Amino acid sequence: MESVRSHLNEYVTTVGKSPIRALFELSFDPTLISFAGGNPASELFDVEGLTKSFTHIMETAGQRALQYASTDGEPEMRQAAALRTTQMGVPTTAAQVLITSGSQQGLGLLSQTLVNPGDVVLVENPSYVSALQAFGLQGAEFKPIDTDEGGVVPEALDAAIRQWKPKAVYMIPTFQNPTGVTMPESRRRAIADIIAAQDTWLIEDDPYSELRYTDEQQIPISADPRLDDRAFLLNTLSKVLSPGLRVGWIRGPEEILERISVAKQANALQTSTVDQLVAAHYLESNDLQAKLDPVRAEYARRRDAMLTGLREVLPPGSALTEPEGGMFVWARLPEGFDASALVYDAIKAGTMFVPGAPFYVADPDPRTLRFSFVSNTPEVTHEGLARLAPVFAGA
Ligand SMILES: Cc1ncc(COP(=O)(O)O)c(C=O)c1O
Numbered sequence: 001m002e003s004v005r006s007h008l009n010e011y012v013t014t015v016g017k018s019p020i021r022a023l024f025e026l027s028f029d030p031t032l033i034s035f036a037g038g039n040p041a042s043e044l045f046d047v048e049g050l051t052k053s054f055t056h057i058m059e060t061a062g063q064r065a066l067q068y069a070s071t072d073g074e075p076e077m078r079q080a081a082a083l084r085t086t087q088m089g090v091p092t093t094a095a096q097v098l099i100t101s102g103s104q105q106g107l108g109l110l111s112q113t114l115v116n117p118g119d120v121v122l123v124e125n126p127s128y129v130s131a132l133q134a135f136g137l138q139g140a141e142f143k144p145i146d147t148d149e150g151g152v153v154p155e156a157l158d159a160a161i162r163q164w165k166p167k168a169v170y171m172i173p174t175f176q177n178p179t180g181v182t183m184p185e186s187r188r189r190a191i192a193d194i195i196a197a198q199d200t201w202l203i204e205d206d207p208y209s210e211l212r213y214t215d216e217q218q219i220p221i222s223a224d225p226r227l228d229d230r231a232f233l234l235n236t237l238s239k240v241l242s243p244g245l246r247v248g249w250i251r252g253p254e255e256i257l258e259r260i261s262v263a264k265q266a267n268a269l270q271t272s273t274v275d276q277l278v279a280a281h282y283l284e285s286n287d288l289q290a291k292l293d294p295v296r297a298e299y300a301r302r303r304d305a306m307l308t309g310l311r312e313v314l315p316p317g318s319a320l321t322e323p324e325g326g327m328f329v330w331a332r333l334p335e336g337f338d339a340s341a342l343v344y345d346a347i348k349a350g351t352m353f354v355p356g357a358p359f360y361v362a363d364p365d366p367r368t369l370r371f372s373f374v375s376n377t378p379e380v381t382h383e384g385l386a387r388l389a390p391v392f393a394g395a
Pocket of ligand 1: 038101102103104105128172177205207235236237238243247248
């Protein structure tokens with residue numbers, strides 16, 4: 001076995017599998033109540049609206065939809081992506097957008113395009129595991145940036161850039177995965193000042209900002225025009241429409257998008273033609289904001305149920321984040337607890353969470369764990385947490 005591994009790419013053998021994907025396999029057990037995955041609630045998908053768009057596209061543009069298409073994305077979808085990004089506060093033209101098969105492909109392509117083995121990438125600690133995989137496969141070396149309840153600490157970022165001279169800084173400023181933390185506006189300005197003054201790329205990942213449960217809209221850091229030549233903003237329809245569609249995009253400097261397009265050709269030729277045409281038609285013929293209103297209301301209800309329930313079942317002395325959007329609550333158990341050691345007891349009890357340690361690039365905190373609150377109704381969350389209570393009580 002060792003000899004086979006020595007014949008593989010060195011990074012493929014060292015980058016770990018996502019523990020969330022490993023748990024994902026188990027979560028298909030219908031009796032299990034899972035708080036592990038980052039799945040939007042399937043029962044809230046607009047199946048009817050998407051069926052109409054699929055039917056329309058197959059009836060009016062079937063041959064085109066089933067054919068190969070351009071690497072950069074179909075014009076309708078690039079236009080729709082540019083419009084959505086502009087509406088989020090980042091003025092964008094279709095030429096500044098490259099369509100990807102979900103934002104995960106965007107992360108992989110950016111990694112291939114920007115990172116050489118040994119390059120430093122600065123990341124929040126903890127951060128999104130599959131971004132760490134994407135950069136890790138390219139041989140990136142990770143350095144953590146200090147964060148607090150407002151996300152990345154500007155002074156710490158400035159010091160880290162000066163110390164490590166990173167190739168790129170990767171951040172999820174809004175409803176972060178895994179912590180649910182959001183960076184306030186004043187801090188976004190401070191971060192933009194720092195990036196504008198330094199020689200590094202900003203990779204801003206923003207899959208969750210439209211799943212907000214307050215009226216406060218967060219504007220991406222990349223909106224600052226001083227960053228137009230150095231910021232990449234990743235977006236996706238996965239969390240607001242459907243992750244099965246696999247439609248996302250990168251907004252970035254046009255001359256770099258051209259290079260990313262070469263990486264995409266080598267990687268996958270293109271994003272699904274039919275998915276793009278359907279998504280573009282859906283966005284044009286529906287008011288997604290209006291469609292999202294009831295989804296946001298339901299997710300807020302589910303978040304509240306999770307927070308109330310967790311306060312009851314977590315051991316005294318535990319801490320919780322209180323996210324204003326997104327999908328995740330991050331918890332820290334009291335001194336002496338190890339969340340990884342409890343996962344299998346939780347599964348035996350018929351429920352599941354993700355231990356926090358794999359999200360860290362340095363100094364993993366074994367007491368942390370992540371709960372997704374959107375996939376289950378309040379009633380099911382209540383039942384799942386009741387199953388979990390004895391697991392914590394007996395630890
Ligand atoms: C922070 C973050 N980025 C990117 C993704 C990838 O999403 P997709 O490829 O479905 O757009 C996810 C999915 O969970 C995520 O949490």
